[in-house]
Amino acid sequence: MAKKLRYGDYLGAVRHRQRKLSYNAVVAHTRLSPRKTKLRPLDLYRLLGPYIGVRFAEQLMAVVPLASFLVLFQFGVLNSEVHGWESIALGMMAVICGLMLFMEGVKRGLMPFSENIGYTMPGKFSTPRVLGVAFVLGFMATLAEPAIGALKAAGSLVSRDGTPYLHLLLNERSDLLVLAVGFGVGLAVLAGMLRFIYGWSLKSLIISTLVPALSMTLFFSMDSRLEPIIGLAWDCGAITTGPVTVPLVLAIGIGVSAATSAEDNPLSGFGIVTLASLFPPIAVMSLGLALSFGDFPVLETAANIAAAPAWYESSPFDDIIAALRAILPLTLFLWLVQYWWLKEPVKEGKVLVYGITLAVMGMMLFNVGLDYGLTPLGSQAGGMVPAAFAPYPAIQDSPLYPYWTGIGIALLFALLLGFGATVAEPALNAMGVTVQNLTDGAFTKKLLIRAVAVGVGLGVALGVAKVIFAIPIVLLLIPAYLLTLALTVISSEEYVNLAWDSAGVTTGPVTVPLVLALGLGLGKAVGAQDGFGILAMASVGPILSVLVTGLWIRWRVKSNRMAIERINRR
Amino acid sequence: MNEEIIVLTDVVLITVIVQRGAADTVVRAAQKAGAQGATIFYARGTGVRQRHLGILGVAVNSEKEVVYIVASSDQADRIFEQVFVAAKLDTPGMGMIYMTHLEKMATHVPHDLITRISDHE
Numbered sequence: 001m002a003k004k005l006r007y008g009d010y011l012g013a014v015r016h017r018q019r020k021l022s023y024n025a026v027v028a029h030t031r032l033s034p035r036k037t038k039l040r041p042l043d044l045y046r047l048l049g050p051y052i053g054v055r056f057a058e059q060l061m062a063v064v065p066l067a068s069f070l071v072l073f074q075f076g077v078l079n080s081e082v083h084g085w086e087s088i089a090l091g092m093m094a095v096i097c098g099l100m101l102f103m104e105g106v107k108r109g110l111m112p113f114s115e116n117i118g119y120t121m122p123g124k125f126s127t128p129r130v131l132g133v134a135f136v137l138g139f140m141a142t143l144a145e146p147a148i149g150a151l152k153a154a155g156s157l158v159s160r161d162g163t164p165y166l167h168l169l170l171n172e173r174s175d176l177l178v179l180a181v182g183f184g185v186g187l188a189v190l191a192g193m194l195r196f197i198y199g200w201s202l203k204s205l206i207i208s209t210l211v212p213a214l215s216m217t218l219f220f221s222m223d224s225r226l227e228p229i230i231g232l233a234w235d236c237g238a239i240t241t242g243p244v245t246v247p248l249v250l251a252i253g254i255g256v257s258a259a260t261s262a263e264d265n266p267l268s269g270f271g272i273v274t275l276a277s278l279f280p281p282i283a284v285m286s287l288g289l290a291l292s293f294g295d296f297p298v299l300e301t302a303a304n305i306a307a308a309p310a311w312y313e314s315s316p317f318d319d320i321i322a323a324l325r326a327i328l329p330l331t332l333f334l335w336l337v338q339y340w341w342l343k344e345p346v347k348e349g350k351v352l353v354y355g356i357t358l359a360v361m362g363m364m365l366f367n368v369g370l371d372y373g374l375t376p377l378g379s380q381a382g383g384m385v386p387a388a389f390a391p392y393p394a395i396q397d398s399p400l401y402p403y404w405t406g407i408g409i410a411l412l413f414a415l416l417l418g419f420g421a422t423v424a425e426p427a428l429n430a431m432g433v434t435v436q437n438l439t440d441g442a443f444t445k446k447l448l449i450r451a452v453a454v455g456v457g458l459g460v461a462l463g464v465a466k467v468i469f470a471i472p473i474v475l476l477l478i479p480a481y482l483l484t485l486a487l488t489v490i491s492s493e494e495y496v497n498l499a500w501d502s503a504g505v506t507t508g509p510v511t512v513p514l515v516l517a518l519g520l521g522l523g524k525a526v527g528a529q530d531g532f533g534i535l536a537m538a539s540v541g542p543i544l545s546v547l548v549t550g551l552w553i554r555w556r557v558k559s560n561r562m563a564i565e566r567i568n569r570r
Numbered sequence: 571m572n573e574e575i576i577v578l579t580d581v582v583l584i585t586v587i588v589q590r591g592a593a594d595t596v597v598r599a600a601q602k603a604g605a606q607g608a609t610i611f612y613a614r615g616t617g618v619r620q621r622h623l624g625i626l627g628v629a630v631n632s633e634k635e636v637v638y639i640v641a642s643s644d645q646a647d648r649i650f651e652q653v654f655v656a657a658k659l660d661t662p663g664m665g666m667i668y669m670t671h672l673e674k675m676a677t678h679v680p681h682d683l684i685t686r687i688s689d690h691e
Contacts, residue, residue: 016651039626043661051629108628354625 059099070381091373102362109355113334114248118255138189140330141245142182150513166228184283192272202271221474231473231532233284237277238535241504274500323363378514382521411461418460421511422453451549452502452542459541463534473533480540487547495550503539576679581672582646586637588665593635599656603649609638630663
């Protein structure tokens with residue numbers, strides 16, 4: 001017999017209880033006794049869970065694929081295990097958490113300043129003052145760049161013999177090196193601003209900076225003591241364009257370009273990034289030149305190393321101090337400009353403090369992670385690669401493969417590493433969407449990502465080949481850049497903008513330290529003079545590949561049109 | 571003869587304002603409770619985030635999604651409850667939901683359905 005159930009009873013059982021409360025009463029009550037909301041632990045979990053989860057996952061996606069590729073390669077192809085994997089794993093965790101905190105901190109603490117300054121400054125300041133602020137901002141943003149720490153970490157991997165100036169620049173005088181790079185970026189931002197104000201084309205700017213940079217490179221290659229600096233100098237260009245400099249500088253650049261130029265070109269905000277990867281090599285080479293003229297006591301510094309490091313120079317403390325030194329001056333400068341000169345009130349002070357605190361903490365964690373995670377992993381993988389083709393004491397029955405097969409494996413490894421790191425880069429994805437819209441779908445997002453990734457992959461492979469065969473970097477750099485020069489001249493302005501900026505986008509804070517350490521480890525293992533230059537090749541690669549793709553698209557569009565005309569004529 | 575328009579009565583509009591990205595949860599819950607569909611648009615808003623949460627406010631996205639759900643008045647209460655629970659609206663900063671009576675609405679109503687209902691009455 002069917003059981004009967006009243007529909008009302010069913011609803012009553014299913015339903016939540018509702019209690020009516022007049023909103024008037026609520027408002028009157030809160031007005032009488034205002035109080036702070038009490039949060040249950042459940043509320044905290046609900047609020048913070050997604051907030052942290054999304055940001056953590058973002059960094060996890062950037063780090064894990066690359067790191068696991070390196071580990072798998074060591075494991076599967078080279079038959080060796082990762083030494084000290086516990087500390088490397090912890091270091092990787094520190095990198096992920098550090099980047100998460102840092103990026104959120106920059107977004108909350110630094111970006112509001114930068115956007116505000118960019119918008120209001122051109123209206124209130126005279127041109128020289130705008131340029132001054134732009135220069136200092138570029139300079140200081142570079143010091144805050146997380147990947148810059150990788151340079152210092154890499155310094156310990158460089159041997160003193162044979163490359164005295166390189167060693168000097170990376171160890172005793174690493175502060176000078178960082179200053180030179182910052183100076184280069186500052187100048188680049190300055191040139192970028194001038195470009196907005198006077199409407200110069202990027203093409204002519206690129207050509208006029210590339211020519212002196214290449215002639216300096218050529219000059220350096222004549223001198224055996226200066227020659228090793230070339231790789232480092234060009235690598236510095238790739239390092240600077242990271243997650244702090246790019247958004248900060250772009251925010252100011254877009255503000256200034258909106259205020260100064262009549263035409264509204266959405267691509268004009270770019271270009272500064274390009275210059276920021278060309279000026280630092282010139283600055284670093286100039287520094288090297290200055291050091292070689294000045295009589296620096298290159299060999300006497302050996303005594304300093306023997307002395308025990310003071311407490312502030314040993315592990316976690318130096319990271320903390322480095323983080324504070326990187327972030328606080330930048331913040332102070334931004335605050336000064338906004339509060340003192342622009343007389344703009346600082347909104348949401350609490351959130352700003354929170355952001356800056358996060359940025360400092362993130363930077364510390366990232367630096368620690370760099371020392372224990374990224375650098376050892378990269379240098380280990382790099383150091384093991386030669387076992388594929390040459391006798392290597394640490395690995396049994398090495399060489400594991402016949403010579404040319406081994407070389408092929410090493411190069412394939414480099415190619416895949418560059419390709420994979422680029423495809424995973426979130427900034428490139430965002431750029432792809434912009435490009436697709438700007439070119440009316442002629443240059444699709446997929447095509448851009450593939451073009452850039454192939455360029456980076458080939459670049460990394462070439463760089464690795466350079467280290468293995470000890471090819472002088474000049475022989476690779478000069479022809480590559482001459483080719484880009486030629487292609488730049490015949491390409492249209494939009495594709496020049498696009499191609500040169502794609503080089504800056506690809507070298508993020510995870511890729512740079514890994515590839516740097518990889519190159520140095522590899523260089524050490526094969527007994528090369530220095531392992532720099534891989535990043536330099538990885539940033540010229542995408543420029544070439546994107547320019548070529550751009551030309552191909554133009555040619556295809558043109559030949560399509562001609563074919564249609566031919567059909568119409570018949 | 572002029573064309574006849576079928577005008578529906580006993581219609582309720584449920585509006586849900588949630589953080590950007592949470593609309594899918596809302597729509598899923600609403601459909602499970604019997605809603606036909608939903609309209610989502612993007613918005614930006616302020617409220618509890620600034621006033622009550624203090625520094626915790628950074629965890630709440632100021633970009634919002636507004637979901638419109640049009641439902642029959644019989645179903646409305648059920649949908650209202652289900653969405654409230656699914657979107658966790660009892661946590662500060664998560665958003666709000668409200669319900670208004672609509673005077674009338676019109677849309678496509680299947681023809682055979684109309685004749686069937688008319689016969690029934």
